Amino acid sequence: MTSSARSTPYWFLHYGLLAFYVAFALFPLYWLLKVSITPNDLLYSEGIRLWPSRSSLAHYTFVLAHSDFPLFFKNSLIVSGSTAVTVTLIAALSGYAMSRFDFRGKMWLVGLMLITQMFPLVMLVAPIFKLFSPLGLTNSLTGLVVVYTAFNVPFATFLMQSFFDGIPKDLEEAAMIDGASRFRAFRQIILPLTLPGVAATLGFVFTAAWSELLFALMLVSKADASTFPVGLLSFVSKFSVDFGQMMAAGVLALIPACLFFLLIQRYLVQGLTAGAVKG
Amino acid sequence: MASIDIQGVGKSYGTVPVLHNVDLSIQDGEFVVLVGPSGCGKSTLLRMVAGLEGITRGDILIGGKVVNELAPKDRDIAMVFQSYALYPHMTVRDNMSYSLKLRGTPSERMSHVISAAASKLGLESFLDRKPRTLSGGQRQRVAMGRSIVRKPKAFLFDEPLSNLDARLREQMRVEIKKLHRELGTTSIYVTHDQVEAMTLADRIVAMNGGAVQQVGTPLDLYERPTNLFVASFIGSPAINILDGILRCDGENRHIILESEEQLPALARIQGRDGQAVKVGIRPEDVQVSIQNAGSRMGQVELVEPMGLGTILHIGTVHRTLKAFVLERADYPIGSNIAYSLPADRLHIFDARTGQRIAD
Ligand SMILES: Nc1ncnc2c1ncn2[C@@H]1O[C@H](COP(=O)(O)OP(=O)(O)O)[C@@H](O)[C@H]1O
Ligand SMILES: [Mg+2]
Numbered sequence: 001m002t003s004s005a006r007s008t009p010y011w012f013l014h015y016g017l018l019a020f021y022v023a024f025a026l027f028p029l030y031w032l033l034k035v036s037i038t039p040n041d042l043l044y045s046e047g048i049r050l051w052p053s054r055s056s057l058a059h060y061t062f063v064l065a066h067s068d069f070p071l072f073f074k075n076s077l078i079v080s081g082s083t084a085v086t087v088t089l090i091a092a093l094s095g096y097a098m099s100r101f102d103f104r105g106k107m108w109l110v111g112l113m114l115i116t117q118m119f120p121l122v123m124l125v126a127p128i129f130k131l132f133s134p135l136g137l138t139n140s141l142t143g144l145v146v147v148y149t150a151f152n153v154p155f156a157t158f159l160m161q162s163f164f165d166g167i168p169k170d171l172e173e174a175a176m177i178d179g180a181s182r183f184r185a186f187r188q189i190i191l192p193l194t195l196p197g198v199a200a201t202l203g204f205v206f207t208a209a210w211s212e213l214l215f216a217l218m219l220v221s222k223a224d225a226s227t228f229p230v231g232l233l234s235f236v237s238k239f240s241v242d243f244g245q246m247m248a249a250g251v252l253a254l255i256p257a258c259l260f261f262l263l264i265q266r267y268l269v270q271g272l273t274a275g276a277v278k279g
Numbered sequence: 280m281a282s283i284d285i286q287g288v289g290k291s292y293g294t295v296p297v298l299h300n301v302d303l304s305i306q307d308g309e310f311v312v313l314v315g316p317s318g319c320g321k322s323t324l325l326r327m328v329a330g331l332e333g334i335t336r337g338d339i340l341i342g343g344k345v346v347n348e349l350a351p352k353d354r355d356i357a358m359v360f361q362s363y364a365l366y367p368h369m370t371v372r373d374n375m376s377y378s379l380k381l382r383g384t385p386s387e388r389m390s391h392v393i394s395a396a397a398s399k400l401g402l403e404s405f406l407d408r409k410p411r412t413l414s415g416g417q418r419q420r421v422a423m424g425r426s427i428v429r430k431p432k433a434f435l436f437d438e439p440l441s442n443l444d445a446r447l448r449e450q451m452r453v454e455i456k457k458l459h460r461e462l463g464t465t466s467i468y469v470t471h472d473q474v475e476a477m478t479l480a481d482r483i484v485a486m487n488g489g490a491v492q493q494v495g496t497p498l499d500l501y502e503r504p505t506n507l508f509v510a511s512f513i514g515s516p517a518i519n520i521l522d523g524i525l526r527c528d529g530e531n532r533h534i535i536l537e538s539e540e541q542l543p544a545l546a547r548i549q550g551r552d553g554q555a556v557k558v559g560i561r562p563e564d565v566q567v568s569i570q571n572a573g574s575r576m577g578q579v580e581l582v583e584p585m586g587l588g589t590i591l592h593i594g595t596v597h598r599t600l601k602a603f604v605l606e607r608a609d610y611p612i613g614s615n616i617a618y619s620l621p622a623d624r625l626h627i628f629d630a631r632t633g634q635r636i637a638d
Contacts, residue, residue: 170364173331176351177358178378178425192368 029254036060036247043243059248068223069249072231077256079141079227080209083148087156087205088198094153095160096186100169113154121151125218138219144227147219148209156201163197164190199264206260210253228253280464281342281432282307283328288337290323290489297323298489300337305467310459312468314476315486316512321469324486325435328467330354341432352381357426361438363418365410365425371397372406375424382429396424399458416447427458433465440475452478473513477501485509503626507633510559510626516590518559519600522630527552534558534627538597540575543622549637555630562603564624567591569610573617579610593618 035043036059038052046052063069098106128147129138137143167190175185191198213229220226228249235246283305290298298320305311313321326332328339330351338345346354357378365374372393379389397403400420410418419439426434436455440448456479459466470476476483477497485492485500485508493505504510510518523534523542532544534556542558550556569579580599581592588605593616602618610616627636 168362168364170360170362171366173329173351174358174360174364174425175366175377176331177329177354177356179352179381180377181350181352184381189366 032247032250035243036251038244040244059244060252063245063248063252067231067245067249068226068234069228069231069252071224072226072228073252075141075225076210076227076229076253079144079148080206080256082141082145083152083209084202084206086145086149087152088160088201090149090153091156091160091201092191092194092198094157096164096190098157098161099164100172113157116151116154121214125214128215129219132219139222139225140220141225143219144209144212144216144225147215148205148212152205152208156205159201159204160194160197163194163200167193199266203261203264207257210257280307280430282340283433283465283467284338284340284343285324285328286338286340288324288327288334288339290320290327290332290335296489298327298335301491303484303491303494305465308463308465310456310466310468310479310481311484312470312476312480312482313484313486314470314473314512315492317471319486320489321471321486322437325358325437325467325469328433329356329358329435355431356433356435357429357431358435358437359422359426359439361441363410363422363442365418365421367410370407370409371402371413371421371424374410374421375428378425378429392428396428399427400424400454415443416451419443419447419451423455423458427462430462431464433467434459436466436468436470438470439468441470441472448475455479474515477513483513485512487512503635504559505635507557507559507628510628514561516562516601516603518561518626519565521558521560521598523556523558525550525552525554525556525627525636534625536597538595540597542620542625544625544627545622545638547638548627550627550629554636556636557628557630557633559626559628560620560624562590562601563588565593565600565602565618565620567593567602567604567616567618569608569614569616571617572615573619575618575620577616577618579612579614579616582610582612591616 034051037055037057038046039054039056039058042052042054097103098110132138132143137146171189171193172182172185175189176182180188211229212227216227216230217233220230232246232249232253235242235249283303285301285303285305288298288301289296301324303311313324315321323332327334328341330346330349334347338347340346341354341356366377369377375393375396376389379392384392393406394403397406400423402417402420402424405413405417405421410421413421419442422439439455440451443451452475455468468475468479480497482494483497483500484494487508493500493509495503500509500513504513507520511520521536521542523536525544525548526533526535527550530546532546532548532550534542534544536542536558575595577593577595577600579591580594583590583592588603589607589610591602591604591610593600593602600618627638628634629636
């Protein structure tokens with residue numbers, strides 16, 4: 001059926017449902033923004049109004065100027081950035097190996113990697129803490145990078161493998177016949193074509209590390225190595241929750257993730273292999 | 280340039296054998312075509328020469344040196360893939376110069392070589408385009424260009440024309456042949472298309488089920504196929520095959536067909552009396568006459584005009600025979616037609632082994 005053959009009520013429903021879905025998905029974000037600009041005195045008095053009668057940026061100024069939040073923010077950037085880069089490097093190499101080579105024990109390796117994804121992480125907190133504290137990796141950003149890297153490599157490997165699987169083997173074989181070593185063929189021919197995959201993996205791992213709370217909370221007890229999800233909790237005091245500041249911090253925390261995706265979206269949508277073979 | 284020797288080469292994937300004991304000696308400058316049905320192991324053999332597949336048994340020599348353990352990059356060969364395998368993120372120029380860059384060729388020399396190759400293949404105006412903006416035929420040329428810019432010891436082609444339409448295929452076939460005449464580089468060309476094989480090859484290697492069936496010039500294979508497989512694979516329209524029993528009576532040989540008809544054969548046929556045989560006769564060797572009656576008669580069942588000639592399907596009580604005639608006579612369907620099967624045009628094979636009976 002062509003689109004023109006469909007009736008107006010159909011399109012009404014079509015876009016209506018889409019709009020509902022989008023609104024549903026974005027509503028929490030909207031509420032985050034709304035609360036962050038609502039002055040404290042209006043927060044409870046105005047109840048559930050969609051937009052406060054008076055807005056202010058006071059929460060933002062406070063969070064930026066008078067809290068530890070900039071430090072948490074910097075820590076998070078360091079941890080997430082290093083994790084994303086490390087994981088993507090490892091996953092690119094291991095994903096390539098999974099995609100192109102047959103080796104003994106491959107099935108076992110895949111099985112083991114899947115098993116690591118099956119445990120609830122809570123189970124691992126105590127042993128990891130035990131392991132890390134003599135190594136001086138508790139209360140340190142490095143420790144977090146190590147844990148996050150370990151947990152993200154398996155999934156990232158599968159992700160990269162699927163991208164490599166989509167690139168014809170002929171291309172690197174042609175390069176090897178042209179005089180390249182396998183590694184050079186990987187670097188000069190295959191990797192440039194996998195940029196969408198690299199971007200997707202970077203983005204996925206970055207956001208995962210950015211929002212991780214459990215280990216960030218358990219392995220770090222000092223403020224100078226805390227990441228921002230832990231920092232958000234500091235707005236919860238024994239007697240009250242400072243919603244306004246917490247939401248302002250939350251909105252600020254969204255910015256790097258958004259920027260990051262803006263940066264890589266070009267690669268996410270681009271089909272570089274078009275025209276590689278046949279056609 | 281170099282000779283290529285394949286000595287007792289076998290290949291198995293796990294426990295599955297796909298190539299059995301292949302022996303083949305290719306001379307310097309020769310154009311050899313590997314032909315056979317899909318899945319017979321042609322690509323595998325070619326990729327073993329290129330170094331892209333390991334060698335399970337035997338040796339491969341390029342220029343007299345065993346290359347079994349040599350990486351593809353150190354074998355100094357060029358290959359054209361069926362998929363062309365052009366680097367999609369590089370321009371045509373970069374695609375063609377990649378191998379030269381890896382060898383550290385000075386840039387003036389490089390641009391000279393590229394423009395020479397581009398003009399030879401009519402690619403001058405595409406040098407700065409990306410492969411995805413080119414048509415199939417143009418991509419094919421770029422793939423060729425990529426191989427000829429350096430002077431490799433050998434060219435390997437894996438069904439390079441099978442993604443092109445018939446007209447373009449014919450045209451590129453001629454260009455490949457010209458190119459080979461000009462460069463004289465040892466070439467191995469894989470195809471499942473017997474017309475390509477016949478027209479291009481100095482020598483054809485017919486393969487089936489992972490084994491070499493026959494090696495020889497195109498006309499060798501056409502006129503003296505060594506077994507039933509080669510007889511039926513080479514030639515279009517395909518050869519007619521009839522079942523029969525060989526009768527040897529002193530110097531006289533004849534074949535009793537299933538239909539009890541007698542078919543005289545040449546005295547030099549070796550065979551035993553009573554041996555079950557298969558008799559092949561090419562459609563163009565079947566003689567027909569629509570005006571005169573003869574000892575063998577049939578009806579015209581189907582007419583396939585090809586321009587160059589006509590394929591006639593002649594039905595008799597027992598079978599349908601194909602005949603290829605050049606005359607433009609009118610053959611109304613259903614009309615009676617006389618045909619004969621000249622004894623000197625018969626190919627006789629043992630029915631059990633499929634091997635040609637010596638003659
Ligand atoms: N990587 C592989 N693993 C297992 N079997 C394979 C592999 N590659 C090819 N084969 C098998 O080897 C046989 C020959 O393949 P190939 O050389 O590609 O045939 P051709 O090129 O003559 O069509 C086929 O039966 C194919 O299924
Ligand atoms: Mg093949």
